[in-house]
Amino acid sequence: MEKSLELINQKIRDGNATVVTADRMPTLVDEIGEDRALNEVDVVTTGTFGAMCSSGAFLNFGHADPPIRMERVWLNEVEAYGGIAAVDTYIGATQQSTTLGEQYGGAHVMEDLVSGNMIELHGTSRGTDCYPRRTITTELVIDDLNQAIMVNPRNAYQRYNAATNSTDRTLYTYMGTLLPSYGNITFSGAGALSPLSNDPGFRTIGSGVPIFLCGSTGMIIGEGTQHSPAGGFGTLMVTGDMKEMHPEFLRAATMHQYGVTLYVGVGVAIPILDKELVRSTAIRDEDIVVDILDYGVPSRNRPSLRKITYAELKSGKVELNSEEVRISSLSSNRKAHDVACTLQDWIKKGKFQLALPTKRISTTKISRPMRETARVPRVRDIMNTNVVSISEDESIKTAARKLLRGDTNHLPVLDREGTVVGIVTTYDVSKAVVKEEKNQKVKDVMTIKVIKTVPDEHVDVAAQKLERYNISALPVVDERNHMVGMLTAIDLGKLFGKRWQK
Amino acid sequence: MKLLLTFSKKKGREPVIAQVVKQTGVLISVERAHIDSVSGEVLIDVPDTDAREVCDLMQAKGVTVRILEHGVSLNEEECIDCGACVSVCPKEVFYMDEEYRLHLRDERCVLCGKCITACPHHALSQTL
Numbered sequence: 001m002e003k004s005l006e007l008i009n010q011k012i013r014d015g016n017a018t019v020v021t022a023d024r025m026p027t028l029v030d031e032i033g034e035d036r037a038l039n040e041v042d043v044v045t046t047g048t049f050g051a052m053c054s055s056g057a058f059l060n061f062g063h064a065d066p067p068i069r070m071e072r073v074w075l076n077e078v079e080a081y082g083g084i085a086a087v088d089t090y091i092g093a094t095q096q097s098t099t100l101g102e103q104y105g106g107a108h109v110m111e112d113l114v115s116g117n118m119i120e121l122h123g124t125s126r127g128t129d130c131y132p133r134r135t136i137t138t139e140l141v142i143d144d145l146n147q148a149i150m151v152n153p154r155n156a157y158q159r160y161n162a163a164t165n166s167t168d169r170t171l172y173t174y175m176g177t178l179l180p181s182y183g184n185i186t187f188s189g190a191g192a193l194s195p196l197s198n199d200p201g202f203r204t205i206g207s208g209v210p211i212f213l214c215g216s217t218g219m220i221i222g223e224g225t226q227h228s229p230a231g232g233f234g235t236l237m238v239t240g241d242m243k244e245m246h247p248e249f250l251r252a253a254t255m256h257q258y259g260v261t262l263y264v265g266v267g268v269a270i271p272i273l274d275k276e277l278v279r280s281t282a283i284r285d286e287d288i289v290v291d292i293l294d295y296g297v298p299s300r301n302r303p304s305l306r307k308i309t310y311a312e313l314k315s316g317k318v319e320l321n322s323e324e325v326r327i328s329s330l331s332s333n334r335k336a337h338d339v340a341c342t343l344q345d346w347i348k349k350g351k352f353q354l355a356l357p358t359k360r361i362s363t364t365k366i367s368r369p370m371r372e373t374a375r376v377p378r379v380r381d382i383m384n385t386n387v388v389s390i391s392e393d394e395s396i397k398t399a400a401r402k403l404l405r406g407d408t409n410h411l412p413v414l415d416r417e418g419t420v421v422g423i424v425t426t427y428d429v430s431k432a433v434v435k436e437e438k439n440q441k442v443k444d445v446m447t448i449k450v451i452k453t454v455p456d457e458h459v460d461v462a463a464q465k466l467e468r469y470n471i472s473a474l475p476v477v478d479e480r481n482h483m484v485g486m487l488t489a490i491d492l493g494k495l496f497g498k499r500w501q502k
Numbered sequence: 503m504k505l506l507l508t509f510s511k512k513k514g515r516e517p518v519i520a521q522v523v524k525q526t527g528v529l530i531s532v533e534r535a536h537i538d539s540v541s542g543e544v545l546i547d548v549p550d551t552d553a554r555e556v557c558d559l560m561q562a563k564g565v566t567v568r569i570l571e572h573g574v575s576l577n578e579e580e581c582i583d584c585g586a587c588v589s590v591c592p593k594e595v596f597y598m599d600e601e602y603r604l605h606l607r608d609e610r611c612v613l614c615g616k617c618i619t620a621c622p623h624h625a626l627s628q629t630l
């Protein structure tokens with residue numbers, strides 16, 4: 001048996017459609033079976049509420065008098081794109097305030113607009129014959145705008161990999177605060193309640209389909225940027241009228257030391273047309289598997305530590321390297337549920353009609369990495385291989401002599417096998433000399449906790465280490481921790497210019 | 503009860519906490535300590551019934567004592583129940599109920615501040 005969309009929409013108009021939220025579907029199908037579920041359920045509503053950085057809005061302010069063709073635009077001191085006609089702009093969610101930094105950004109401007117708060121528009125122009133005005137500053141609320149149309153290039157990710165941190169320092173990422181030494185795990189996404197999890201074949205999710213977007217009736221434009229459904233990471237590009245949105249379902253946020261982002265509520269209603277859709281909407285958190293990635297590795301290809309399901313993620317803890325690690329979510333499960341319930345309510349009340357895609361979204365695409373035409377320099381390309389080193393038991397005097405003769409400020413300390421066991425600097429040696437203690441050896445003054453790099457590391461990453469630890473040289477070691485060279489701020493300076501010469 | 507002790511540079515060198523433990527016999531647990539070259543701040547937990555005695559003696563020894571009545575506080579208007587705070591807290595102050603709503607056991611809080619920076623929605627703060 002199959003059902004037509006017309007029939008479902010008729011039932012919605014008549015106020016007798018059966019609508020269930022996606023999290024109810026698995027138990028329902030268990031209880032009554034697929035056939036009866038197809039017969040009885042007309043619509044399954046889904047929802048997600050999480051950080052979606054790739055969001056923004058087109059705004060039109062109407063013409064000023066005398067008119068201006070704004071080339072640069074700021075809203076509450078957050079710069080918006082000025083390359084589209086006279087009084088149009090696109091405000092991106094992650095753009096930060098010129099004065100408040102990560103405490104206020106494009107996402108906050110959007111939340112302020114939707115909340116009915118006043119915002120300040122400032123624009124500049126070089127002035128033309130038809131648009132003579134050069135600056136404008138005015139205060140506006142959303143009702144003063146002709147249009148405030150949200151267009152989010154990449155929303156509603158099907159799923160997200162979870163994050164943890166192997167390093168010995170806290171990382172602040174777009175996946176939140178990651179404590180040192182696998183101190184916690186974070187994840188995002190609503191799992192089985194997520195729109196794309198419920199129709200991975202994109203049969204009912206496609207261009208032109210009406211959706212719940214931040215409290216308004218929005219629409220799917222088509223596939224989102226970086227759409228990668230072949231690997232289970234589909235995305236959607238969506239749009240909606242901000243004048244109809246509600247701050248309950250759109251919240252600006254700041255990920256500490258990462259930046260501004262926007263929490264967006266998205267929900268899709270899936271018509272239950274056939275058994276395949278009964279099955280796909282009966283997905284459980286247990287069925288959705290992702291990787292736990294190590295964000296301590298600063299590379300696009302972060303290693304996976306293990307697989308994990310959304311059911312485990314939502315349980316709050318998991319075993320990793322035979323230790324229990326606590327997990328927390330970044331997106332809101334409660335709000336995701338609110339989205340699905342609100343959409344359910346709209347449909348039950350006949351306020352929301354369904355439509356099938358006017359254009360299907362690809363189910364086979366794989367998002368490609370960036371093609372880079374310039375080779376990114378690695379540590380091996382600029383490191384110094386002619387390194388003067390010292391051993392632990394040598395005297396301070398020998399160290400001083402070597403430092404002078406080697407014309408360097410750092411001596412890596414090696415054991416007999418050539419393993420790096422410490423580092424001594426000109427400063428350590430001078431301090432030892434001032435102390436005047438007898439028979440001081442290198443091992444008494446050296447730093448044991450050595451920050452190191454490897455030949456394959458990207459130069460940018462090594463440079464970050466120097467900056468973070470406020471040091472000026474890094475021993476370069478191979479996989480066995482044997483010394484193969486030194487990288488100094490001076491080497492980096494040659495590459496990057498003065499910035500690295502400490 | 504939680505007491506926040508502030509030591510001046512000089513007092514920081516004397517084993518004040520140990521002295522108080524010895525003199526009063528009250529078991530003091532140190533929850534958090536931050537000591538730098540200028541001053542020190544130590545958060546201790548003592549049984550409610552002994553708090554007065556400990557407080558008085560600390561003050562007599564020149565330590566500034568503040569009673570911390572509340573842990574970190576939550577602004578429910580701003581909180582969206584994301585849970586980003588849950589796993590960063592060393593004291594397991596936060597937990598989610600069945601409906602994924604956030605709850606606090608603020609009596610456990612040692613005001614380390616980790617959750618305050620981790621919250622993307624500025625919903626947590628320290629009331630002093």
Ligand code: SF4
Pocket residue numbers: 573574590591592593594595596610611612613614615616617618
């Ligand atoms: S301040 Fe520290 S101890 Fe208190 S709730 Fe936050 S993370 Fe937990």
Ligand code: SF4
Pocket residue numbers: 576580581582583584585586587588604620621622623624625626
């Ligand atoms: S991180 Fe902030 S917004 Fe999220 S649950 Fe905790 S207090 Fe609420």
